Amino acid sequence: PSSIERMKTGICNEVFAFKVEGESYILRMNNDISQMRGSSLFTPKLAALDIQVPRIIADEYNIEKEGYGYQIQERLPGTDLGNVIQDLAEDQLKKIAKEIASIFKKLSTLPTDGSYGLVLDENGAKFSSWKEWVYDDLDSAERHARSTGFISEIRDLIEQVRAVVQEYEEYFFSVPSTTYYGDIAGKNVLIEKGTFTGLVDLDALAYGDPLEAVGRIYTSWHGTEYGKIYSDAVMDELELTKEQRDIVRMYALFHRFAWMCENGVAFNANTSGIIDAEEATKDREKIQKLLEEIERDS
Incomplete structure (x- = not known):
């Protein structure tokens, strides 16, 4: 080389x-x-x-x-959307959103085996219901926080987040097994000169609720003007109802909490294994804002 x-x-x-x-x-x-x-x-x-x-x-x-x-x-041209989204114009954000919504629609046409969760190979996912996946992921987040000792600082948030998630238990039971790509927010969506150039890191698809992935998009830049333009555009292109947008917001809270719980976890050489107090404070503020938004509109 x-x-x-x-x-x-x-x-x-x-x-x-x-x-x-x-x-x-x-x-x-x-x-x-x-x-x-x-x-x-x-x-x-x-x-x-x-x-x-x-x-x-x-x-x-x-x-x-x-x-x-x-x-x-x-190597496809471009960098992760998260590296450049703040510099993109409104029309660029809306064009990218249209591409991403199109990916959701196309993937939903791929058949599943009726299972739920992350799909790493031809054997499908490990859960028999969407509710199982949701609570397993929530439990996993708490295990991460427990492994670093960070859990002592967020016990109050655990109760609040679980209370919001539990309100959707009946909905979770009704979710069909649908194919989608989960990690489609700040990473893996390549942008070159304001244009979508490709999707990378395709080691796993998912079976379950595609709105979960839209929730990742919503929470990634929550509170910013460009984030609102982009996430609204994705939801508009998917023609989501008011009820579905409320579900997206629940997933946004769910993911912000899970990401916060990864603070201090050493996954590989790209993660330090040290709790970042400043990042923890920012995450708490973001979670509080989402909780307030959900409560206000409920």
């Missing part, structure tokens, strides 16, 4: 960007191939739906050969 650079985003795989004869590529590595092999299954499916995704040039999932599995992919 003429150049190689370790990418500092992502918490599952070790990722490097490199160039050979002027062409750019991505190398992804993991000694747990279950975290990565899904790309080889899902990338062709998304490409067949006319969704812009990177081609896989070479891959190896037998870790006995090198001690790890790897993928070499073409």
Whole structure:
């Protein structure tokens, strides 16, 4: 390679960007191939739906050969939406939102096996109902906070967040198993010169409620003008009802709480393992604002 650079985003795989004869590529590595092999299954499916995704040039999932599995992919132009969204014009945000809404619609046409949750391979997801996934994810967030000792600072929020989520238990039972891509907010959505250029990091799809992923978008930039323009545009393109938008806001609270609980958890070399007090304060403020918004409009 003429150049190689370790990418500092992502918490599952070790990722490097490199160039050979002027062409750019991505190398992804993991000694747990279950975290990565899904790309080889899902990338062709998304490409067949006319969704812009990177081609896989070479891959190896037998870790006995090198001690790890790897993928070499073409590198699509652009950077994560989260790096540039604050600089985008309203018309650019709305065009990107239209592309993202189109991805939701296309993925919903892929059949599921009736299971719910994260899908890493052809075996489907692990839960038999959407409610199971919701509470497992909530429990996982609390385990993260407990593992770092951070839980002692957020016990009051745990009760408030769980109370809001529990109001939707009947709804959770009614959610059909639908295919969608969850991690579609600040990361993995590539933007070049204000234009959507592709979707990356396709190791997992999800079966369940696509509004959960819209909630991630809503909460990612909640309280900013550009965030409101973008999330409103996504919801408008999906033609969400008032009731569905309320559900999105519940998921927004759900995810902001889960992300806060990851503070201080060392996932890989990109995460420090030290609780960031300033970030914790910001997260608490964001959660309080979402709680106030939900209560005001209920």
